[in-house]
Amino acid sequence: MNIPADQQIFWKQKRNLTLALLLAWAAVTFLPVVFANQLDRIELLGWPLSFYMEAQGTLIAYLIIIGIYAVRVRQIERARLANAAAASNNASEQAS
């Protein structure tokens, strides 16, 4: 069974986006915990930065990651569907 080339390209785009965002997710989740004692000395509006990250900062980052994913995949999918539609139009024009 052969997978069409454009489908593979589409999947590669989506996979790379997913991997990049998963990396960002792992970074915002684990780095503030690993470096908590260092961040504790920095202060932000009354909060020690380590406390702020776990209580709010990381949550905001999660929302941004999910938002970026939803918007970017929609763009990639639309482009792929537009391409596919154009290709099939061309094919039918050539056939007629």
Next chain:
Amino acid sequence: MSGSASPNFSGHMALIIRWYVCVFLLLVMFLGVGEQFGLSFTWIGGMFMLAPILLYAGVGILCRTSNVSEYYVAGRRISGLYNGMAVAADWMSAASFLSLAGTLYFDGYQGLAFVIGWTGGYVLVALCLAPYLRKFGQFTIADFLSARYGGALPRLIGASATIMASFIYVVAQIYGVGLITSRFIGVEFEIGVFVGLTGILVCSFLGGMRAVTWTQVAQCAILIVAYLIPVVLLAEKQTNVPVPQVVYGEVLQQIGGKEEVIFNDPREQQVRELYRARQNEVRSHLEHLPGSLETMRDDAQDKLNILKATNAPAEQIFAAEKKLRALPISAEHAEREWKAELQKLDIKVAPPLPHAKPFPGNEDESAKRKLNFLALIICLMVGTASLPHILMRFYTTTTVADSRNSVFWALLFISMLYFTAPAYAVFAKWEVYSNLVGAHIANLPSWVGTWSRLGLIRIEDINHDGVLQLAELTLNPDVIVLAMPEIAGLPYVVSGLVAAGGLAAALSTADGLLLAIASALSHDIYYKTMDPQASTQRRLVISKSMLLVVSVSAAYAASLRPEHILFLVGLAFSIAASAFFPALIGGLFWQRANRWGAIASMLSGVTVCLYYCGLTHPALGGSMSKAWFGIEPISSGVFGLAAGFAMLVIVSLITPPPPARVRQLMWDWRAPSEPWQRAAWAAADSDNGTHH
């Protein structure tokens, strides 16, 4: 297609739900005015319990359906925003609503593992699971396992793990319902449990997933409003800024200053010394069982005899008799009671922890805390991304794109609560440190009295100085949220609103869980495995009767008041994570993963997870001295997860690769959803609905 709705049904329901929420808020105001004119608390409490249940019953009747697709996946017509709200309500349980703020109060920074763990999982859901499951487009998680790995065995194991994880969780929710109703309305715990059960059943029984979805949308709105109002008003009172999430940083700093004073107070240290002495005493009693119990009984008897012989005042004799009767009746009882007491004393004796400090203690303790923090967030995140009742919800959206959007909306609504929970903890701590600690026990604020009568606050003046020291105060974690309206000096109607919010949180989660269990039993085990020829009608009858059986047995289990309820909830996450996550991720992204690998992964994951719990949790006869790397039993999922992934890879590689159709399937899930596919799904669903 009997009972199927017009395509515009969703828009229609959205409007009705908005009306419902408005009417509910009007009711709150009406009761608030009524309270000023002397409406009794019993009435207000009763209205707050009755009104939402009528609301849910109304939604159930409006959404009644006998169409399979409507019943299991709400006809796949829920938009991203409303599915997000339903996921959020499904997700935020009695534990999030009542106990999270309390956990943060006691554990400070360490408790933030719950905030991170219970939100970070949604990134995994959004990026790796929801869109692919929606593209797959069936009814349950076991459906996915069976389609990807083939055969009845993956389906049966998946369905059993669904039932195991969800049942534990649903017992905890129903228990929460009983607690809230018995505290606020003053009915018996058992009656509260069964009243809550009616609320769950009228809704899900008639309308299945469709009714549950729309009820959850309303519950999401109610529970967020109820959670925010008290702490917003308190923030306004204490700092003049009504945005607690922003201003509590300042309050946190003031707490840091107070902590230094309180922790170093000589009287505070004296109290801890007294508790330490008591701990040593209990420990030596425990070592000298059964002799120590007999000595204690003889002593008490002697004292009573002397009092009687000397004609002492009646109340002294009465007190001595009571003391004699309070002694454990046998050595076994004594051992259990004293061990429990030792655990409580451990908390009293331990040095208090600064609220904002990450991983305090000496190097060893600090490293252990950090490791446990990491293990817990991994378990909770992966568990979130594996809980069947949450994943099932993503089958219900209109399109694949909607499933991605709905994760965003869900996390947004969940964050409203989780941003606020640390603020609750900090404001409550500020109140305790500035108005309670160091005050005369005779003139404590009135809310302390209210909640100590209900047993949620205990005060023991162990050094008899008439002044409250921090260690002399014992708070139940739930009291932080429950007492907040009174701490802020708000009228009773706000307390009623908080109770209604807590009920909404518990009932919405229970609804989702019961539906997940009923689907596993009726769809996976009955229809797909035992009787594939069953008619639609028969499948729905089976599903509804399963719903009834499961909810009554869950209510019965909850009415036994199991101990360690919070640990059980944590265990549900670990079980779900170890059972499903490796098999789901492998199934979606690794073509070589095969049936035997998945079966080995699910079985070994759950086995390792349960084994580790038994090894380390005292309630199951284990002890922390046998722990691996000092990981607490609540995070046993990390080991189950590791075993699950290892077995998936090893067993898949030593057995033959999966058939070629699997490759086609996986590429189908990856392809963008094309508009014509929606029509195909709709046709497939209506086929399901018309086979009689």
